[in-house]
Amino acid sequence: MTQAAEIGSASSGDDQGRRLVLADRREVVLRALRPEDDRLYPEFDSYVTDEDRRLRFLVALREIPQSQIFRLTHFDRRHARAYAAIAPQTGQLLGVGRVHQLSSDEGEYAVLVRSDLKGLGLGNALMDMVLEGARELGLRSVLGLILRENVNMIALCRELGFTFSMTSEANLVEARLRLD
Numbered sequence: 001m002t003q004a005a006e007i008g009s010a011s012s013g014d015d016q017g018r019r020l021v022l023a024d025r026r027e028v029v030l031r032a033l034r035p036e037d038d039r040l041y042p043e044f045d046s047y048v049t050d051e052d053r054r055l056r057f058l059v060a061l062r063e064i065p066q067s068q069i070f071r072l073t074h075f076d077r078r079h080a081r082a083y084a085a086i087a088p089q090t091g092q093l094l095g096v097g098r099v100h101q102l103s104s105d106e107g108e109y110a111v112l113v114r115s116d117l118k119g120l121g122l123g124n125a126l127m128d129m130v131l132e133g134a135r136e137l138g139l140r141s142v143l144g145l146i147l148r149e150n151v152n153m154i155a156l157c158r159e160l161g162f163t164f165s166m167t168s169e170a171n172l173v174e175a176r177l178r179l180d
């Protein structure tokens with residue numbers, strides 16, 4: 001098990017961001033993801049291993065394609081929310097969490113943390129933001145498709161109270177959380 005993050009003083013609102021102190025004492029700002037954050041992605045992606053990229057996107061990718069980066073950063077806030085973890089000193093992107101609406105009451109979430117920063121509490125903090133965002137959207141439940149071997153994400157979801165079910169694909173499990 002990893003050490004949980006210690007939440008530092010929080011200033012309210014996604015625009016200003018929330019300050020967070022990770023388990024290694026590193027300070028991070030969590031804020032809403034902006035369209036112009038697309039330029040931060042290539043450097044962020046260079047710290048993501050092929051394996052973690054596969055766990056996030058469910059397919060093998062040597063890098064996150066530019067077209068995908070555009071879609072991830074240019075989205076309709078009426079139907080989606082996304083959050084960036086930023087290093088305040090350098091402005092580097094350290095992690096991202098998102099949720100988008102699948103139907104009137106259900107959304108799909110995803111999270112990706114820089115591979116060298118895993119296990120410090122960032123994924124947990126991003127998931128908290130994502131669940132808040134899902135509630136803002138008025139969703140009643142969220143779901144995610146997780147590769148069976150992704151024990152970290154399964155453990156994280158279990159801690160958050162998600163339930164798991166099989167899917168038609170043997171290598172995937174569906175994790176679902178009711179928000180009401």
Ligand SMILES: CC(C)(COP(=O)(O)OP(=O)(O)OC[C@H]1O[C@@H](n2cnc3c(N)ncnc32)[C@H](O)[C@@H]1OP(=O)(O)O)[C@@H](O)C(=O)NCCC(=O)NCCS
Pocket residue numbers: 001002003004005052053055056109110111112113114117118119120121122123124125144145146150151152153155156159
């Ligand atoms: C899954 C992921 C988001 C977790 O982020 P993280 O910052 O490493 O996770 P945290 O440090 O916040 O840990 C949260 C929980 O995850 C689990 N976890 C994280 N690292 C773990 C490890 N090495 N071993 C076991 N459990 C682990 C634990 O339950 C942990 O809770 P704890 O801190 O109370 O022990 C991150 O590993 C990642 O980006 N993986 C690649 C992409 C991916 O799999 N995305 C999910 C698909 S949607």
